[in-house]
Amino acid sequence: MEKSAQSEILFDDQYLQLYFDPSIKCIVKVWKSPVPEAQFRELIVKLLMQIIQTRMKHQNMVINLIADCRNLGSDTFTQEVIDWLNQEVHKIYAMNKIKRKAFVASNDVMANMSIVNYISTNNANAGFEMNIFNSMEDAQAWVTKE
Numbered sequence: 001m002e003k004s005a006q007s008e009i010l011f012d013d014q015y016l017q018l019y020f021d022p023s024i025k026c027i028v029k030v031w032k033s034p035v036p037e038a039q040f041r042e043l044i045v046k047l048l049m050q051i052i053q054t055r056m057k058h059q060n061m062v063i064n065l066i067a068d069c070r071n072l073g074s075d076t077f078t079q080e081v082i083d084w085l086n087q088e089v090h091k092i093y094a095m096n097k098i099k100r101k102a103f104v105a106s107n108d109v110m111a112n113m114s115i116v117n118y119i120s121t122n123n124a125n126a127g128f129e130m131n132i133f134n135s136m137e138d139a140q141a142w143v144t145k146e
Helices: 037-057 079-095 109-122 136-144
Strands: 008-012 016-021 026-031 064-068 100-104 129-133
Touching: 008 037, 016 037, 026 037, 026 136, 037 079, 064 136, 079 109, 100 136, 109 129, 129 136
Parallel strands: 026 064, 064 100, 100 129
Antiparallel strands: 008 016, 016 026
């Protein structure tokens, strides 16, 4: 299952597409290609703005996140990026009642190791659950389960 017909495109550039899928109550980040670290941070800030706007638009709806990392490169989740996500980004997720964030595994084995490391070191402290899956269908099923 990929993007539904009623999905709303929130942002689209050469690296990233963000859309809100009301059928699964989820903002989906589709990474299109490996992204330089500075650009990654800038795109995450755009995501945060879209989360806030989507929460305002759908005030009574629980909204979760899926990050489709199939095309993400191995050098994205550096320790500096992970620290920045922990210190700056996760609290905004929590303020916007994000409960779950699913990752769809990258085609790059080293990227997956970084994602798994990120999840395992941050799941307890993030204020929301994170998990990694091999398919979009599995990620969608997990974020929508009660």
